[in-house]
Amino acid sequence: MTSGPAITFTYCTQCNWMLRTAWMAQELLSTFGQDLGLVTLIPATGGVFRIGIDGKQVWDRKENGGFPDSRILKRLVRDHVWPERDLGHVDGPAGDKPDTPGDAA
Secondary structure, rough: OOOOOOOOOEEEOOOOOHHHHHHHHHHHHHHHHOOOEEEEEEEOOOOOEEEOOOOEEEEEEHHHHOOHHHHHHHHHHHHHOOOOOOHHHHOOOOOOOOOOOOOOO
C-alpha cells in the first residue's frame, strides 16, 4: 500500500449510483495512478453521495447541489492533496478554476 491519500465515495444503492461512482473512481485512478493510497466505494442508502479525502468530507450531493463532473472531481483531489500539481488540460485557461466546489455548478 502506498502512502498516498485515501479517497472514499459513499453512494446510494437505492438510487443506482454505483456506475456513476465507479466511473468517478476510475477517473481518479487514471489521472493520479499510484499516487493514490486507496479508492474505496461505500454503498449506502437514502440518496447519499459523498466524497472524502483522508477522512475529510470534500463533497456532498445535497450540500453542493449534485455531482461533480470529472474536471471538478480531479481539481478537488489535487487542491486537497497536491495543490502545486499541474493537471494540464483539466485546469483550462487561467480564470477557469472555480473558487469553491459549489461555484462550479
